Amino acid sequence: MKFTPTERAYIAGFLDGDGSIYVQAKKNDTYRYGYQVAPAIVFFQSAKSEKLFREFYEFLNLGLMRKRNDGVMEITVGRMAELLQLIEVVKPYTRLKRKQLELLEQILEAKEAVGDRKSFSNLLRLIDGYRNLNYSKKRNVLTP
Amino acid sequence: MKFTPTERAYIAGFLDGDGSIYVQAKKNDTYRYGYQVAPAIVFFQSAKSEKLFREFYEFLNLGLMRKRNDGVMEITVGRMAELLQLIEVVKPYTRLKRKQLELLEQILEAKEAVGDRKSFSNLLRLIDGYRNLNYSKKRNVLTP
Numbered sequence: 001m002k003f004t005p006t007e008r009a010y011i012a013g014f015l016d017g018d019g020s021i022y023v024q025a026k027k028n029d030t031y032r033y034g035y036q037v038a039p040a041i042v043f044f045q046s047a048k049s050e051k052l053f054r055e056f057y058e059f060l061n062l063g064l065m066r067k068r069n070d071g072v073m074e075i076t077v078g079r080m081a082e083l084l085q086l087i088e089v090v091k092p093y094t095r096l097k098r099k100q101l102e103l104l105e106q107i108l109e110a111k112e113a114v115g116d117r118k119s120f121s122n123l124l125r126l127i128d129g130y131r132n133l134n135y136s137k138k139r140n141v142l143t144p
Numbered sequence: 145m146k147f148t149p150t151e152r153a154y155i156a157g158f159l160d161g162d163g164s165i166y167v168q169a170k171k172n173d174t175y176r177y178g179y180q181v182a183p184a185i186v187f188f189q190s191a192k193s194e195k196l197f198r199e200f201y202e203f204l205n206l207g208l209m210r211k212r213n214d215g216v217m218e219i220t221v222g223r224m225a226e227l228l229q230l231i232e233v234v235k236p237y238t239r240l241k242r243k244q245l246e247l248l249e250q251i252l253e254a255k256e257a258v259g260d261r262k263s264f265s266n267l268l269r270l271i272d273g274y275r276n277l278n279y280s281k282k283r284n285v286l287t288p
Contacts, residue, residue: 006153010237013157016200017187043161045240052240056160059239093154095203096189096196 002061003089011060011086012093019043021100023107023127033120037111037127039104041086043075062086083108103130146205147233155204155230156237163187165244167251167271177264181255181271183248185230187219206230227252247274 003011015021020042028036043060045053053073057065062085063077077086087101087108094101107130110123147155159165164186172180187204189197197217201209206229207221221230231245231252238245251274254267 005150006237009150009153010157010160010239013154013159014161015157016154017158017160017162017189019161045161049240056239093150095154095200096193 007059008089009093012090012095014043014056015041015090016094016096018045019097021097021104023104023130025124025127033114033117035120035124037107037123038078039083039107039111040076040078041083041104042077045073047071047073049073080108080112100130151203152233153237156234156239158187158200159185159234160238160240162189163241165241165248167248167274169268169271177258177261179264179268181251181267182222183227183251183255184220184222185227185248186221189217191215191217193217224252224256244274 021040022042023037023039025035025037027034041063043056043063045056047067048071050067050073053075054065057063057075060075062082063075063079065073065075067073077083083104087105091098091101103126107123107126110119110126114120114123165184166186167181167183169179169181171178185207187200187207189200191211194211194217197219198209201207201219204219206226207219207223209217209219211217221227227248231249235242235245247270251267251270254263254270258264258267
């Protein structure tokens with residue numbers, strides 16, 4: 001673990017305060033089961049504190065940072081290995097987003113284990129259940 | 145200190161991610177020098193996570209929580225003693241809001257020390273300088 005306990009707790013606090021954990025299942029026929037499953041943990045900040053957010057990004061050293069057209073800075077952690085690493089970092093210290101993190105872990109495991117249409121349906125059901133926990137009102141998942 | 149180091153770092157991360165540190169000087173003729181000086185540190189969260197935010201409030205045990213009409217939950221720490229306590233808690237761990245916290249400390253000291261119109265003008269100048277650090281575009285201070 002490259003972070004100290006207080007650094008891990010800091011990242012957990014930042015994520016609880018301002019971060020977002022979500023899983024999208026987008027209909028996409030070029031994928032094997034007709035859906036692209038895209039989990040992500042995202043940190044946000046106003047571009048007014050761009051310089052400091054860049055420093056946070058260097059400290060975190062995970063994900064990709066971009067500046068949106070509406071002036072919001074985002075660090076998106078979407079790659080499987082990095083998601084697992086970030087979950088490991090924050091898990092003992094998270095307070096508000098504990099359930100989301102645990103369900104995301106299950107979804108990542110289910111995603112790794114997908115071998116047939118049935119296990120993929122299970123994955124989609126997990127993702128569908130996730131919506132109830134999350135902030136977003138949008139329905140990202142259509143059960144197949 | 146009632147918090148452990150990782151609890152302090154967590155609160156600092158939460159504040160960096162989602163919190164706001166501000167000082168308002170509102171024109172108010174019922175105050176001695178014509179202004180009410182109101183510093184505050186505020187934590188926000190969507191009312192969708194109201195239950196968990198209440199738990200965070202119990203854990204923090206500072207400030208006042210309220211639910212705004214627009215559905216946002218707020219914990220506002222505005223009393224001098226509590227502000228000093230909170231600054232002490234997060235200061236070693238804050239990354240993005242370090243400058244705001246340091247300037248807020250100076251403002252709180254200057255506010256305590258106000259004895260005449262001249263020292264009050266100094267206080268207002270400190271607050272005015274604060275705007276450049278802060279997120280808000282609104283001009284809260286009119287130099288007297």
